[in-house]
Amino acid sequence: MSLLVVGSVAYDSVETPHDRRDDALGGSATFFSIAAALFHKPSLVAVVGDDFKSEDVDTLERAGVDMSGLERSAGGRTFRWGGRYSADMNNRDTLFTELNVFEAFKPKLSATHREASLVFLANIQPTLQLSVLEQVGCPRFVAADTMNLWIGGARPALLEVLSHVDALFVNDSEALELTGALTMVAAAAEIRAMGPELVIIKRGEHGALVFNGDDIFYVPAYPLEQVIDPTGAGDTFAGGFMGYLAETGDFTPENVRRAAVVGSLMASFCVEGFSVEGIARLTLDDVRRRYAAFLALTHIDALAL
Amino acid sequence: MSLLVVGSVAYDSVETPHDRRDDALGGSATFFSIAAALFHKPSLVAVVGDDFKSEDVDTLERAGVDMSGLERSAGGRTFRWGGRYSADMNNRDTLFTELNVFEAFKPKLSATHREASLVFLANIQPTLQLSVLEQVGCPRFVAADTMNLWIGGARPALLEVLSHVDALFVNDSEALELTGALTMVAAAAEIRAMGPELVIIKRGEHGALVFNGDDIFYVPAYPLEQVIDPTGAGDTFAGGFMGYLAETGDFTPENVRRAAVVGSLMASFCVEGFSVEGIARLTLDDVRRRYAAFLALTHIDALAL
Numbered sequence: 001m002s003l004l005v006v007g008s009v010a011y012d013s014v015e016t017p018h019d020r021r022d023d024a025l026g027g028s029a030t031f032f033s034i035a036a037a038l039f040h041k042p043s044l045v046a047v048v049g050d051d052f053k054s055e056d057v058d059t060l061e062r063a064g065v066d067m068s069g070l071e072r073s074a075g076g077r078t079f080r081w082g083g084r085y086s087a088d089m090n091n092r093d094t095l096f097t098e099l100n101v102f103e104a105f106k107p108k109l110s111a112t113h114r115e116a117s118l119v120f121l122a123n124i125q126p127t128l129q130l131s132v133l134e135q136v137g138c139p140r141f142v143a144a145d146t147m148n149l150w151i152g153g154a155r156p157a158l159l160e161v162l163s164h165v166d167a168l169f170v171n172d173s174e175a176l177e178l179t180g181a182l183t184m185v186a187a188a189a190e191i192r193a194m195g196p197e198l199v200i201i202k203r204g205e206h207g208a209l210v211f212n213g214d215d216i217f218y219v220p221a222y223p224l225e226q227v228i229d230p231t232g233a234g235d236t237f238a239g240g241f242m243g244y245l246a247e248t249g250d251f252t253p254e255n256v257r258r259a260a261v262v263g264s265l266m267a268s269f270c271v272e273g274f275s276v277e278g279i280a281r282l283t284l285d286d287v288r289r290r291y292a293a294f295l296a297l298t299h300i301d302a303l304a305l
Numbered sequence: 306m307s308l309l310v311v312g313s314v315a316y317d318s319v320e321t322p323h324d325r326r327d328d329a330l331g332g333s334a335t336f337f338s339i340a341a342a343l344f345h346k347p348s349l350v351a352v353v354g355d356d357f358k359s360e361d362v363d364t365l366e367r368a369g370v371d372m373s374g375l376e377r378s379a380g381g382r383t384f385r386w387g388g389r390y391s392a393d394m395n396n397r398d399t400l401f402t403e404l405n406v407f408e409a410f411k412p413k414l415s416a417t418h419r420e421a422s423l424v425f426l427a428n429i430q431p432t433l434q435l436s437v438l439e440q441v442g443c444p445r446f447v448a449a450d451t452m453n454l455w456i457g458g459a460r461p462a463l464l465e466v467l468s469h470v471d472a473l474f475v476n477d478s479e480a481l482e483l484t485g486a487l488t489m490v491a492a493a494a495e496i497r498a499m500g501p502e503l504v505i506i507k508r509g510e511h512g513a514l515v516f517n518g519d520d521i522f523y524v525p526a527y528p529l530e531q532v533i534d535p536t537g538a539g540d541t542f543a544g545g546f547m548g549y550l551a552e553t554g555d556f557t558p559e560n561v562r563r564a565a566v567v568g569s570l571m572a573s574f575c576v577e578g579f580s581v582e583g584i585a586r587l588t589l590d591d592v593r594r595r596y597a598a599f600l601a602l603t604h605i606d607a608l609a610l
Contacts, residue, residue: 017487039610088487182322182393185530206511209528218525218602223514225490247610254606261605284610291608297523298603300566301559303596305344305552305589 001140002043002115003246005032006107006132007122007235009046009070012275013082013096014231016089021229024275025056027079028122028145031232034279035239035266037064038287040246042239043113045069045132047105049076063280069113076101089227089271090204109135118246120238121165123147126157133164141245143167143198145238151178159194167198169238175201184209185216200241200260202234210260215253219260222268222294229274233267236279240266265290306445307348307420308551310337311412311437312427312540314351314375317580318387318401319536321394326534329580330361332384333427333450336537339584340544340571342369343592345551347544348418350374350437352410354381368585374418381406394532395509414440423551425543426470428452431462438469446550448472448503450543456483464499472503474543480506489514490521505546505565507539515565520558524565527573527599534579538572541584545571570595 012026029046036042043066052072061067079102082095107128114137121129121144129144136142142165150158151174162168168191172184181187188199188211199211207221241263248255265287272278317331334351341347348371357377366372384407387400412433419442426434426449434449441447447470455463456479467473473496477489486492493504493516504516512526546568553560570592577583 088481176393183528183530183532185528203511206508207525216528216602218528220512220523220525223488223490223521223523225488227488244610250609255609257605258608262608288608288610295605295607297521298605300562300600300603302600303563303567303593304555304560305549305593 001040001117001246001249003036003040003118003120003242004043004045004109004113004116004136005029005036005120005122005239006045006128007032007120007124008079008102009044009048009052010079010081012231013080014229014274015084016229017085017087019228019274021274023080025059026081026231026275028124028235030060030276031235031270031279032120032122032239032242033065034060034063034276035236035270036243036246038266038279038282038284039240039243039262041066042243042246043069043116045107045109045113047071047073047101049073049078049101052078059276059280069110071108073101073104083231085230089230092230107132107135117141118242119143120242121145121161122235122238126150126154126161129161130157133161141166141251143169143238143242145169145234146174148174148177162191163195165196167200168196169200169202169234171234172201172203175199198256202237204230204233207264208237208260210256212253212256215256217257217260219264220298222265222290222297224268224272227271228278230271232276233270236270237263237267239263261291261294262287265294306345306422306551306554308341308345308423308425308547309348309350309414309418309421309441310334310341310425310427310544311350311433312337312425312429313384313407314349314353314357315384315386317536318385319534319579320389321534322390322392324533324579326579328385330364331386331536331580333429333540335365335581336540336575336584337425337427337544337547338370339365339368339581340541340575341548341551343571343584343587343589344545344548344567346371347548347551348374348421350412350414350418352376352378352406354378354383354406357383364581364585374415376413378406378409388536390535394535397535412437412440422446423547424448425547426450426466427540427543431455431459431466434466435462438466446471446556448474448543448547450474450539451479453479453482467496468500470501472505473501474505474507474539476539477506477508480504503561507542509535509538512569513542513565515561517558517561520561522562522565524569525603527570527595527602529573529577532576533583535576537581538575541575542568542572544568566596566599567592570599
């Protein structure tokens with residue numbers, strides 16, 4: 001099944017308690033598509049400036065991403081984001097955001113891209129997400145991500161997006177902000193009433209909760225000895241999830257659970273390196289090995305009472 | 306196997322965003338022993354004042370707790386704690402702590418209590434935990450809880466306790482504070498080097514991580530629609546865990562995992578009511594039903610790739 005992602009391709013400047021990188025390859029569509037490509041070739045639609053390096057195009061192409069939808073804005077400068085993480089890596093401050101070419105971005109889908117079966121609307125303005133929805137035909141499965149900026153500042157357009165998508169990826173704090181609910185169970189029920197049948201609440205180092213119709217599933221995060229850079233973990237989760245679904249074409253609750261585990265494991269690889277270093281050279285066997293370790297980590301026998 | 310807990314019996318005044326209770330039955334030994342008693346009769350050693358109500362003794366006895374070790378300090382007043390929870394219930398401020406009779410508490414174990422097979426040293430001063438350790442014979446399994454107050458202010462005594470116990474229950478932030486580590490995996494390894502073979506890192510609404518020798522196990526928290534009062538959840542977790550181990554007498558890694566799930570589920574019942582209301586009237590069938598729901602919630606099939 002064909003898989004499309006519309007989002008950002010960016011240069012990130014990241015400070016962690018131990019190290020820093022400037023102008024490293026980043027952006028929601030970048031992390032998503034590199035993670036997805038391990039399972040199923042994704043098509044990326046995004047915009048960059050003249051300054052976007054050919055080695056970064058190479059990194060995406062080598063990972064197996066269809067780059068025909070990458071627009072180059074002549075004379076423009078690629079979107080840039082800078083952030084600094086707290087000592088425990090659970091919080092970050094945005095140091096700067098330069099929209100640059102992203103400010104005037106109007107996603108235009110090719111005839112092929114309009115026929116995508118699975119679509120991921122990465123975290124961009126809800127009005128842009130809506131313009132993508134208007135261009136695609138009849139996708140089998142559409143998922144969206146969003147953030148507090150749009151929950152607070154573009155609520156009507158976001159609610160319109162939600163009424164048209166099958167799935168929402170959202171952080172725990174954003175789920176509470178979106179709904180006013182006090183628990184994840186209550187928030188998920190309210191989000192499902194807004195449209196998406198499937199709600200995936202991401203909780204960073206605590207994993208994710210998957211509300212899939214009547215099926216509720218808890219995915220722990222794979223415990224790591226060291227976290228290098230959390231940037232892109234959420235988009236990588238979504239990429240693993242959607243890439244696995246695109247490859248298997250199986251939307252049963254059991255397989256959606258597997259997809260969520262795959263997403264969580266891809267995120268665990270992501271945070272083990274700066275930028276896309278943790279995921280760009282992975283093999284399917286790496287994922288299979290960590291999946292087996294994950295099964296062992298979470299296995300429980302029936303109660304002996 | 307006989308089970309002993311030494312800790313506090315208290316009156317708690319709790320404010321949540323929705324409600325409040327004054328002078329409700331609380332204390333680490335209270336929550337622990339009521340939870341444990343559902344599986345195996347525990348003996349409680351603690352001190353209260355003249356003001357401790359007979360109906361609260363009744364609540365503990367009806368739950369199946371051996372109260373022969375409850376000391377009444379003539380003319381004294383029962384330990385009191387007051388706290389206020391944040392809107393999302395994940396943080397709380399201590400409004401007051403009145404040690405009262407607890408200030409001069411010197412646990413004295415009866416001949417029977419000295420023979421306990423399983424011992425839980427609830428969160429009290431490490432020097433008191435050490436005095437209990439000196440009085441018990443050769444217990445099969447000793448677990449301790451602690452808190453930031455002792456990690457910062459009584460570190461040498463706490464390290465002495467750790468060198469003598471089989472298991473430590475500790476919050477995630479406390480595990481980092483105790484070790485200076487940056488991840489739970491690293492913190493657990495350092496704590497295990499201090500003594501306990503088994504380290505249980507509690508993460509509130511995010512569940513717990515169990516490091517049992519080479520066996521690492523992630524226990525999600527059971528997702529709830531509504532949380533009424535988180536007070537006592539950690540002690541209730543430990544009570545369910547130790548009560549289940551005392552009843553089954555099985556310390557294999559598989560059974561320690563079951564015990565951790567039981568502990569997590571008992572904590573989920575605990576937070577559904579104020580004080581001990583969520584656990585005082587539970588039946589084993591309630592636990593069996595939630596355990597089955599938990600298995601369904603966490604079940605994953607092998608990877609289909």
